[in-house]
Amino acid sequence: MHELSLVQGMMGQLMDLAARNSANRIVRVVVEVGPFSGVVVDSFIFAFDALKSEHRITKNSVLEIETPVPVMECPECGFSCEIKHHEQDEQELSPFSALGFWGARTCPHCKDVTMITKGGDELLLKQVEME
């Protein structure tokens, strides 16, 4: 449910951006939501659709969500692999999918070495198109 307050904050940023660029309309908003960001994409879209109609500037704005794929890397041998969610891509499971999506993993080659997760917690207002 915190998606609503995040979108509320973003709407404020969009109004500021439009004013600073003397734009009348926000055409497109690109947001990056990492799978570890704690944000449910469907709820975020729902909140955006609910709130955009409150402002003339965003009434017809299109929201695009980009989902970066996080990577796990072994600090010893450099082995790395993408972390994928079961539902995200069932055909292409990473070696760790069976263990669940979240959580620290030890390297399959170095055994006792804990791998480092890179990315996945992104929550970025990336790009705004306006006119």
Place this chain on the structure above:
Amino acid sequence: MCDSCGCQTGHHHDSEQDRKIVEINRSLLAANQETAEKNQEHLDALGAVGINLISSPGAGKTTLLEKTIELLDGKYSLGVIEGDIETERDADRIRAKGVPAVQLTTGGACHLDAALVHKGLHQIQHQLSHETADQGRVDFIFIENVGNLVCPATFYLGEHKRVVMVSVPEGSDKPSKYPKAFVGSDLFIITKIDLLPYFDFSIDEAKESALTLNPNIEIIALSAVSGEGMDEWIGFLDRLKG
């Protein structure tokens, strides 16, 4: 005639031409992060260690604080910021123990954010400066988040330590089901262990899954009612002030 504006000049309004793409690359949490960092400076200025308590409703956050106040028995000066959707009840329970407390009511929001805690810090500082001799300096400020194991995990409040709590009746699969709260926490407290004989709760499963998510998390199992394990929690607080 021009289709866009009806003027007679025959020119084209090329909407593409007026379009502008701006790269922002700013975190949606950036404003919260900045306020949270100011909150931590504020805590530091008060001499306080700030502790953010996160759990689902009814895990025993307020009861743990009540018992902590009793056990510390004035060893440290304390302040409590209570977050709830509605009512002053939790703050009243803390005040009844003689500790300054501020109630933040979110009016429906499912989590505390840094801006609300900023307000709470000013209010608690005001109370402390009236109620304590030491110019409002305080050893610990506990921030009891809104009962929710999901949303509070996303919002940094400026705390020095984050504590996540799960009570025995909730089940030992909570860490696996609500991973983000555990990934971002420094300490995991299993509460109400006096109820272990009555529930199918595996301390080992809870510990193991929390450590898989966050190998650095500390874990304490306790009961505020029987007092078992409370010494470990007090020891954790002692180390923060040591």
